[in-house]
Amino acid sequence: MSAPVNEADLVDSSVLATDPNTESDAKSSSRGKLVLRRFLRNKLAVVALAVIVLFYVLAFTYTWYSPWAYDQLDSYATLMPPDGNHWFGTNQIGGDMFAQTLRGLQKSLTIGLLAALFSTGVASIVGAAAGYFGGWTDRISMWVVDLLLILPPFLIISILSPAFRGKTWLILVGLIALFQWMITARIVRGMTLTLREREFVKAAKFMGQPAWRIIAKHIVPNMASLLIIDATINVGVAIITETSLSFFGFGVQSPDVSLGTLISAGSDAVRTFPWLFYIPAGFLVVTVLAVNFAGDGLRDALDPSSSRSRRKERKRVKENAAKTSSPTSSTTAGANA
DSSP: OOOOOOHHHHHHHHHTTSOGGGTTTTHHHHHHHHHHHHHHHOHHHHHHHHHHHHHHHHHHHHHHHOSSOTTOBOTTOSSOOSOSSSTTOBOTTOBBHHHHHHHHHHHHHHHHHHHHHHHHHHHHHHHHHHHHHOHHHHHHHHHHHHHHHHSOHHHHHHHHGGGGTTSOTHHHHHHHHHTTSHHHHHHHHHHHHHHTTSHHHHHHHHTTOOHHHHIIIIIGGGGHHHHHHHHHHHHHHHHHHHHHHHHTTSSSOTTSOOHHHHHHHHGGGTTTSTHHHHHHHHHHHHHHHHHHHHHHHHHHHHOTTSHHHHHHHHHHHHHHHHHHHHHHHHHHHHHHO
């Protein structure tokens, strides 16, 4: 399946095709350069990516410059508004909200990233295996997918979470990832059914390569764009899921904190002590929006046939055409006069 190539990509790729002797070596790097150019043209996605990187840096380095630890209490400053000593204020028991918010951001980002990677990895393995092998492998895999699709994820995780109370938070990552991979697995299966009939896959079979090597080397790499976009989007979904579970007491447990636990603790004091609620909620909203905008930009960069990319390219082509035609029109008008 080939995607239509727009005019801007042809201009970009013409620079990369000047040396035929290095064509095979530069193929992957040229693809990366084209994707990078398309992504950098999307200013909103670039800003969103910068915000995500900034939040990661803040979340994992706040202990270097924060005067308080997230589990340290100041008994002389309870429910104090933001000031020079406590930058985001304090909560009901004197905990520093700046340290707790960045600790919660660290936990939510880590859970979201790991859950997204696990769910996308499972989707690629199950979907590619079902589409390539077919038969009973396909039937059993799709039966499991259909079964998980009809189960309510939030209810199941809420029921299972108390059994793991006090255990490692990585179990929560596994539970979130367990219910995020099914739709992507179906898409991967459909693409695998098409790819397994392509000439390069048949040639690999003819050469005697094992099935899993063909899947890992020839089929999954041809779906890399889909899997990267899916992993990016799943980060935001996993963060929202973790926050919702923690809000209702089924996610990260005390004494640790996440954005969900902080929002839950501050929801009762949203009118009287607004910094307890709005600061962690603001970080959550900005994080999820940044992940979504970065995912949209990555999708447009990897898939030039997407509707948003086509609209931008058509607008840019029209602007260039108007600029080039205006001098010709004025010259013609002068000649007629």
